[in-house]
Amino acid sequence: MPRAYNFSPGPAMLPESVLRQAQATMLEYGDAGASILEISHRGADFLAVAHQAEADLRTLLAIPDEYAVLFTSGGATTVQALLPLNFAAPGQPCDYVVSGHWGKTALKQAAPCADARIAASSEAGGFRDVPPREQWRLSPDAAYVHVTANETIHGVEWRDIPAAGNAPLVADFSSSIASGPLDVTQFGVVYAGAQKNLGPVGITVVIVRRDLLERAGQPRAPVLDYRAQAQAESMLNTPPSWNWYVLGLTVKWMLEEGGVAEFARRNARKAALLYDAIDASGGFYRNEVVPAARSRMNVPFFLHDPALDARFLAEAKQAGLVALKGHRVLGGMRASLYNAMPEAGVQALVEFMHGFRNAHG
Numbered sequence: 615m616p617r618a619y620n621f622s623p624g625p626a627m628l629p630e631s632v633l634r635q636a637q638a639t640m641l642e643y644g645d646a647g648a649s650i651l652e653i654s655h656r657g658a659d660f661l662a663v664a665h666q667a668e669a670d671l672r673t674l675l676a677i678p679d680e681y682a683v684l685f686t687s688g689g690a691t692t693v694q695a696l697l698p699l700n701f702a703a704p705g706q707p708c709d710y711v712v713s714g715h716w717g718k719t720a721l722k723q724a725a726p727c728a729d730a731r732i733a734a735s736s737e738a739g740g741f742r743d744v745p746p747r748e749q750w751r752l753s754p755d756a757a758y759v760h761v762t763a764n765e766t767i768h769g770v771e772w773r774d775i776p777a778a779g780n781a782p783l784v785a786d787f788s789s790s791i792a793s794g795p796l797d798v799t800q801f802g803v804v805y806a807g808a809q810k811n812l813g814p815v816g817i818t819v820v821i822v823r824r825d826l827l828e829r830a831g832q833p834r835a836p837v838l839d840y841r842a843q844a845q846a847e848s849m850l851n852t853p854p855s856w857n858w859y860v861l862g863l864t865v866k867w868m869l870e871e872g873g874v875a876e877f878a879r880r881n882a883r884k885a886a887l888l889y890d891a892i893d894a895s896g897g898f899y900r901n902e903v904v905p906a907a908r909s910r911m912n913v914p915f916f917l918h919d920p921a922l923d924a925r926f927l928a929e930a931k932q933a934g935l936v937a938l939k940g941h942r943v944l945g946g947m948r949a950s951l952y953n954a955m956p957e958a959g960v961q962a963l964v965e966f967m968h969g970f971r972n973a974h975g
């Protein structure tokens with residue numbers, strides 16, 4: 615089977631040119647006499663890779679100098695567990711605005727080490743919208759306010775994340791980072807697992823305003839300490855060097871393609887194609903998220919008759935469209951349309967959906 619259009623939520627489709635470069639350097643990296651997988655993270659070759667990746671990410675996302683950029687392992691989930699340890703004093707409340715499964719996860723990961731509070735939640739409505747700012751009940755002395763920029767499972771995305779007041783906003787951008795312009799200065803912390811828009815699984819980007827690194831937080835081992843990691847340039851211990859390298863290739867590809875403004879245009883077109891097809895299907899397909907909060911990255915949708923789900927997936931696969939099965943929390947289907955998914959892939963999906971409806975509607 616040739617490479618399909620891969621709608622996986624993550625690990626997700628990567629640009630073919632990135633995979634080919636990674637393939638070429640797998641055996642020999644430059645004149646190192648070894649694979650990039652085999653060289654020291656403290657040697658000149660890898661340090662150049664690491665520094666270039668950070669510089670390119672800073673350019674791509676317009677990250678100012680007053681923010682440190684950390685490259686960590688353990689995924690976004692580990693960041694969620696470390697947020698209160700690094701940024702909240704013992705007993706200090708941490709506020710969570712919950713707009714879907716991943717907001718709940720962030721709260722759950724923080725809870726053992728924090729007074730983690732739900733400031734607002736859209737769960738009662740089935741996570742079909744974001745909780746509007748006027749419903750947020752913030753703690754006056756909160757260490758931070760956590761939001762999920764894009765809910766990967768529920769397909770709910772903030773268009774504009776409101777300001778939180780005095781406490782810094784901490785935002786999980788795992789599934790929408792670099793999908794469009796981002797004003798980093800609105801946030802105290804922005805974090806994202808790489809395996810959707812930034813490259814391979816196994817590395818996570820944590821962008822932290824440097825003054826927050828001075829917070830005492832709670833007792834923790836040095837390896838869990840973001841200040842220590844920033845001082846050590848994310849090399850307090852051996853970093854996931856291969857993942858860092860492929861992330862760098864992916865970031866460079868995004869810059870060459872025109873940067874986040876160009877991806878915002880492409881992603882708006884791709885999402886409109888799919889939502890329009892769903893909405894024009896006369897109820898054969900449906901997406902239940904309120905239009906103003908529909909994600910441009912992850913589009914969950916349901917067939918009017920779930921008995922057709924297995925057939926839909928099997929025929930889609932035959933048509934070269936893979937990984938459309940919805941998350942077990944919601945069922946149905948989900949198409950993830952990250953930056954590496956070309957518009958032609960979404961067109962092919964929409965045509966397939968049209969044909970499937972004609973055959974089974």
Ligand code: PMP
Nearest residue numbers: 689690691716766786788789807
């Ligand atoms: N936050 C969001 C928005 C996610 O989509 C995911 C993973 N899909 C996570 C957090 C958790 O990431 P990881 O599995 O890399 O820890």
